[in-house]
Structures are given as structure tokens and as C-alpha cells.
Amino acid sequence: MKSLKYFYLLAIFLFVSGCSKEEIQNIGQQGQYLAxxxxxxxxxxAPGKVGITNRSKNADKFEWEFNDAKRVTPQGDTVEYLTSDKMVPDSAFYELPGEYEVKLTTWQGNQxxxxxxxxxxxxxxxxxxxxxxIGVFMEVEFATKVFQYPGKPITYNWDFGNxxxxxxxxxxxxFTIEGTQLVKLTxxxxxxxxxxxxxxxxxxxLAKTIYFTDAFSRRIYKYKLxxxxxxxVEWIGVSTGYxxxxxxxxxxxxxxxxxxxGTRFSSGDAAKADGSLKSYNLDGSGENIISKPVASTLDYRDDPWMHTVDQYGNIWWTCRNWGVRALNASxxxxxxxxxxxxxxxxxxxxGVATYFASDIKEVGNEIWVSYAGTTGKGIYKFGYDGAFIGKFTTxxxxxxxxTFVVDQVNKHIYFATNRADGGRAVGVYRADLDGSNIIAIDANWTMGIGSGGFSDQGAAGEFIYITNLDIDVDENGDGHLYYGYRSFSDIRGSGNPPTLGTSAENSGIKAYNLDGSESSKFLFKGYAPYGLAIDQVKR
Structure with a gap:
């Protein structure tokens, strides 16, 4: 009986609770009515859309009236916007500046x-x-954002100074003057x-830039073309080794x-592995040592000579006697x-194995390596996996x-020889892309090794000579070949380091017009360049 009483009490409680809940749900809107x-x-x-936020309270019907507004349809058309009965109306689009009215009428029952x-x-x-x-001496185009009344033309009055x-x-x-300029528009x-x-x-x-290293100051410089x-010529703040x-x-x-x-057969300190690979930001900041040989296990024959960075971000470099190494350049x-x-x-x-890997370039999808030993000569081609592809037979x-550089636009190879070979004197030459049809670019008496000519750094058969060539060429094939010339009077000898004169007044960077219209000539003097590269982006 006691259990039955509890059952009745629980049923009554649930009935009352259910009724209370139903009553609350049907009370309707509560609180202040407000539009x-x-x-x-x-x-x-203008022209622009205006979204409207409805802040009304407890209304059950709405009517919006717009004055001189339009509505943008889902198809992107503009149509006249007169009224709307939505709780939140579509955005109003106003084509012209001005003062506009929006009227909202709401109802709550009869109110x-x-x-x-x-x-x-x-x-x-x-x-x-x-x-x-915006660069000095470079034509640039300005534009404006101006409101335009329908059917009314706008007049412009620009003043760019000077x-x-x-x-x-x-x-x-x-603009003919660089620096900060005030542009005025009425x-x-x-x-x-x-x-x-x-x-x-x-x-x-804005121009391409030559970067080069200097044997005299052991610094890296830049020169805008x-x-x-x-x-x-500007020093970028970076100092180098010998x-x-x-x-x-x-x-x-x-x-x-x-x-x-050490760059030749060496002993003592010069025989130690002491080279390095580094990277910098173009302004000379952010020095990063990519890698360097370990002196305790390697020697000067393992030091990096020339290098290239391929399209996949890998740096490849040659070593004096031991071929090519590679790493991610980052x-x-x-x-x-x-x-x-x-x-x-x-x-x-x-039939012999005394080969001196010197320069290296990525050409198309191949790695080309030049050899400059007493027996290993010419250019050899390899794949990215190191597999041998072939060599020139011309x-x-x-x-x-x-060193060498490839002009893909004009289909030429420019190269600097290390000694007299093949019936040609030491000098800079141009060949067709297959290595044939060789002509002299700069091989007169001034390029001869020794007194009155080019520096005799190194020793017979392994002169250091020109260590980088680079070209500036446009899509029409116009441009120049650039390379460093170090005069015997400024730097000479087979020692480590070589003997320096009192200045580099007879040395510098030389330029050759790619169309062959003029002989090589000095771009400037006063430096004894080793490495040389062109930033091909105008900055």
C-alpha cells in the first residue's frame, strides 16, 4: 500500500510539471515592444552597399521603405529598391553620395x-x-580611384614635381631624381x-648587379649595371679568405x-683543408656557413673551387682533384x-686519371663540369644523380x-682557357653550343701569362687565371659577357698567398658585347677580381 501511495504522488508531480511547461510555451512574446x-x-x-541590423523587439510584422536606394540581385543586376517585408532586409545599394532615409514600420498585433x-x-x-x-629613369604609370557622377567628365591636374x-x-x-617625391593631384x-x-x-x-670578390682587399663588392x-662600386660588408x-x-x-x-701542390698550412661554402643575403647580411671540409681528415685538394646552385635548391661544387660534391643550398x-x-x-x-675539376654549371637539366688539368680537358655532362651523360667531341x-658560361639565347659557350692548347693562346673564347666554331674574344698579348700580361698565379699548367664568367643577356640576345682581369703587375707568383703589388690599377672587370661589335674593354679598374656573378633581377 505504501508503494502505491508513492506511485500516485509521482504521477501527480509529473502531471503538474508537464502542465507548467506547456503553459510557459504558450504565453507568447514578453517584454517591451519596440521598433x-x-x-x-x-x-x-558611394557607390556602396549598406547592410541594416534590425534591433526591434517583440514585433511580428515588418515593412521597410527605402528612399532612392537600389538592390543588387543574385545575378548582379541593380534594381529599384522600394519596400521589403523581411525581418532583415537585403542590403541597400546607393550609387550617389548624399543623405538618405530608411523607414521601418512594425506591428505587434494591433499595435x-x-x-x-x-x-x-x-x-x-x-x-x-x-x-x-618606381625607379629613376624608368617610365611608370599612375592611376587614381575617383568617384564619377553619371554623365559628368572628370578633369585631372597632376603635379609630380621638377x-x-x-x-x-x-x-x-x-622621374629623373631618386629619393622621396611629393605627388599632387587635383x-x-x-x-x-x-x-x-x-x-x-x-x-x-633599377638594374642588374655584378657581385665580385677582390684579391687585394679580400672583400665582396657589388656594381649596378x-x-x-x-x-x-660598393662593399657589401663581407670579407673573404685568400x-x-x-x-x-x-x-x-x-x-x-x-x-x-693553398691552391696548388702545397705543404704546411697551405696544404690544410681550410675552404668553405657560404651564403648571404644580397645586402651582405645573414652569413651562413653551408659546409666546410674537416682539416684533420681532408686537405687542400678537397677545398671548394667553383660552384652552381640548381633549380631544385642544391649547391654543386668542384674540388681541385676530387670531382664534384653536392648539398642542399639551405x-x-x-x-x-x-x-x-x-x-x-x-x-x-x-688513359690517365689526373683530372682537375674546375667550373660547374647547370645547363637545362644537366650538370656540366669543365676540367683544367694537364690531361683532363674540356666539358663533361652529368645527370642530377651523378650519372655520366657524355662529353663534347668537338x-x-x-x-x-x-671557367665557362652558357648563353642560351644566342646559343654560345664562352670559356676561359687555363693554358695554351689546341693551337690557341691563353685567353677568353666563344664556341657554338656544340663546342665547335671557336673564336677568340680576348686572347691578345695582354692576356699572356707573365710580365706585361695576365697574372701568373699558380704554376705552369695550373694557373688560376679567370675563375668566373657571367653574362647579362636579354630576350633579344643583346648584352655583355663580364669577367675579371688580374694583371701581372698587380698580383703574381705561385706562392700561397700570391704576391700583391701596391695597387690594382691595371686590373678590373672587363666587358665584351655579345654581338661582337667591339673588343673587350674595362668596365672599371682598381680591383683584382676572382669570383664574379650577376644578379639577373633588376633591383
Whole structure:
């Protein structure tokens, strides 16, 4: 009986609870009835959309009325916007600046409330849209963002300073002075006259840049290849070792390979492995040691000579006697890798194995290596996996090639020989892309080794000579070949380090016009360059 009483009590409780819940659900809207809405708190500029936030309370019917607004359809068309009965209306689109009214009428049963609010749609002030990378002596085009009344033309009055003016909507301008410049613009939109101004920075002439290492100061310098303004040699803040033979630029990085103190058959300190591979930002900051040989297990024959950075971000470098090594160019303090590949008597087909790997370049999808030993000569081709592809079988293969560069536009190979070979004197030459049809570029008496000519650094058969060539060529095939010339009067001898004169007044960087219209001539003197590379991006 006691259990039955509990059952009845529980049933009554549940019934009462259920009834209470049902009653609450059917009470309807509670609290104050209010019609209200808000516009965006930010400024609205014509032409533009205005979204509306409904702040009404406890209303069950809405009617919106718009004054001179339009609505953008899902298809992107604009149609007249008169009324809406939505709780949250579509955004109103205002084509012209001005003051506009929006009226909201709401109902709660028989009750009715109205509210009218005004919104000011402003006119966007004229804005100057400058081009990116404004450079001195470079034509650039300016644009504007200006409100335009339908059917009314806009007049423009530009003042770029230094007497440069224009009345065009998108004027093209050539600044002749670098630095900060004030650009002024006055427009009349048919209703009023408005003015604005903008400070811009006109950079020095945008141009490709030569980077080079100097035997005298043991520093890295840069020289912009400007055409309209006078360029000056600048130190980038980087110092090097004695024999900084290799330089290259890839993207925003400058890469350096140094052979250390010893470059020929050596003993004592010069025989130690003391070279390195480094990278820098183009301004000389951010020094990073990619890798360097370990002196306790390797010697000067393992030091890096020249290098290249391929399209996959790997750096490949030659060593005096032990072929080619490779690493990811972004590595830091990485262990010095084993030799990836080298030629041998079988590959060379010359019956001996004394081969001196010198320069290296990525050409297409191959790695080309030049050899400059007393027996190993010419250029050999390898795959990225180190597999031997082939060698040249034309006249170029009879030369000990210290360095080379490939002109893909004009289909030429430029190369510097290490000694007299194949009936040709020491010098700089050009061949067709297959290594045939060799002609002299710079092989007159001044290129001869010794007094009155080129430096005799090294020893017979292994002169250091020119260690980097590079070209600046455009899509039409116009441009120049650049290389460093070190005079015997400025730097000479087979010692480690070599003997330096009192200055480098007879040495410098030489340039050769790729169309052959003129002989090689000095771009500038006063430095004794080893490594040389061109940043192909105009900056």
C-alpha cells in the first residue's frame, strides 16, 4: 500500500510539471515592444552597399521603405529598391553620395510603431594609386580611384614635381631624381574640386648587379649595371679568405665558395683543408656557413673551387682533384659530403686519371663540369644523380677550361682557357653550343701569362687565371659577357698567398658585347677580381 501511495504522488508531480511547461510555451512574446534598427558604424562611400541590423523587439510584422536606394540581385543586376517585408532586409545599394532615409514600420498585433533614420553616403576622396617599384629613369604609370557622377567628365591636374605635370587620368611619368617625391593631384568631378597628395619613393635606377670578390682587399663588392645613371662600386660588408674563386646568385641569396690558402701542390698550412661554402643575403647580411671540409681528415685538394646552385635548391661544387660534391643550398654547418662523381680514365678516354675539376654549371637539366688539368680537358655532362651523360667531341674538348658560361639565347659557350692548347693562346673564347666554331674574344698579348700580361698565379699548367664568367643577356640576345682581369703587375707568383703589388690599377672587370661589335674593354679598374656573378633581377 505504501508503494502505491508513492506511485500516485509521482504521477501527480509529473502531471503538474508537464502542465507548467506547456503553459510557459504558450504565453507568447514578453517584454517591451519596440521598433528600431541600426546602420553600420563605419563610413559608407558611394557607390556602396549598406547592410541594416534590425534591433526591434517583440514585433511580428515588418515593412521597410527605402528612399532612392537600389538592390543588387543574385545575378548582379541593380534594381529599384522600394519596400521589403523581411525581418532583415537585403542590403541597400546607393550609387550617389548624399543623405538618405530608411523607414521601418512594425506591428505587434494591433499595435504599430514607425521609425525613420537617416544615413549619409559619402563621396570617396580621390586616391592616388602609385605603381610598384618606381625607379629613376624608368617610365611608370599612375592611376587614381575617383568617384564619377553619371554623365559628368572628370578633369585631372597632376603635379609630380621638377616641372613634370599631366592632365591625363593615367599618366606615364619618368622621374629623373631618386629619393622621396611629393605627388599632387587635383580633380574636378563636375560637382566640386578636390585635392590629394602622396609621398612616394623613387628608387635608384633599377638594374642588374655584378657581385665580385677582390684579391687585394679580400672583400665582396657589388656594381649596378645602370644605363642612365653613373654607378659606383660598393662593399657589401663581407670579407673573404685568400682565394674566393666562386660566386653565384640564386633568388635572393648570394653564394660564395672559397678554396682557402693553398691552391696548388702545397705543404704546411697551405696544404690544410681550410675552404668553405657560404651564403648571404644580397645586402651582405645573414652569413651562413653551408659546409666546410674537416682539416684533420681532408686537405687542400678537397677545398671548394667553383660552384652552381640548381633549380631544385642544391649547391654543386668542384674540388681541385676530387670531382664534384653536392648539398642542399639551405643547409647550415652541414657535414662535408663525399664526392658525388668524378671523371676517370675510362670516361675521359685519355688513359690517365689526373683530372682537375674546375667550373660547374647547370645547363637545362644537366650538370656540366669543365676540367683544367694537364690531361683532363674540356666539358663533361652529368645527370642530377651523378650519372655520366657524355662529353663534347668537338674542338672545345682540346682545351683546359678554367671557367665557362652558357648563353642560351644566342646559343654560345664562352670559356676561359687555363693554358695554351689546341693551337690557341691563353685567353677568353666563344664556341657554338656544340663546342665547335671557336673564336677568340680576348686572347691578345695582354692576356699572356707573365710580365706585361695576365697574372701568373699558380704554376705552369695550373694557373688560376679567370675563375668566373657571367653574362647579362636579354630576350633579344643583346648584352655583355663580364669577367675579371688580374694583371701581372698587380698580383703574381705561385706562392700561397700570391704576391700583391701596391695597387690594382691595371686590373678590373672587363666587358665584351655579345654581338661582337667591339673588343673587350674595362668596365672599371682598381680591383683584382676572382669570383664574379650577376644578379639577373633588376633591383
Amino acid at each position: 528600431n534598427f541600426d546602420f553600420p558604424t563605419v563610413k559608407v562611400f 504599430k510603431q514607425e521609425i525613420i533614420k537617416k544615413i549619409i553616403v559619402e563621396k570617396q576622396a580621390p586616391t592616388i594609386l602609385p605603381p610598384d617599384n 616641372g613634370i605635370t599631366s592632365n591625363l587620368a593615367n599618366p606615364k611619368v619618368t 580633380i574636378n568631378d563636375g560637382q566640386e574640386t578636390l585635392s590629394t597628395e602622396l609621398l612616394i619613393n623613387v628608387q635608384g635606377e 645602370t644605363k642612365q645613371s653613373v654607378s659606383q 682565394n674566393a674563386f666562386g660566386l653565384s646568385v640564386k633568388g635572393s641569396k648570394l653564394y660564395l665558395s672559397e678554396a682557402g690558402l 643547409a647550415s654547418e652541414a657535414s662535408y659530403p663525399a664526392v658525388k662523381f668524378n671523371i676517370n680514365a675510362t670516361i675521359a678516354g685519355e 674542338a672545345i674538348q682540346s682545351h683546359a677550361i678554367r
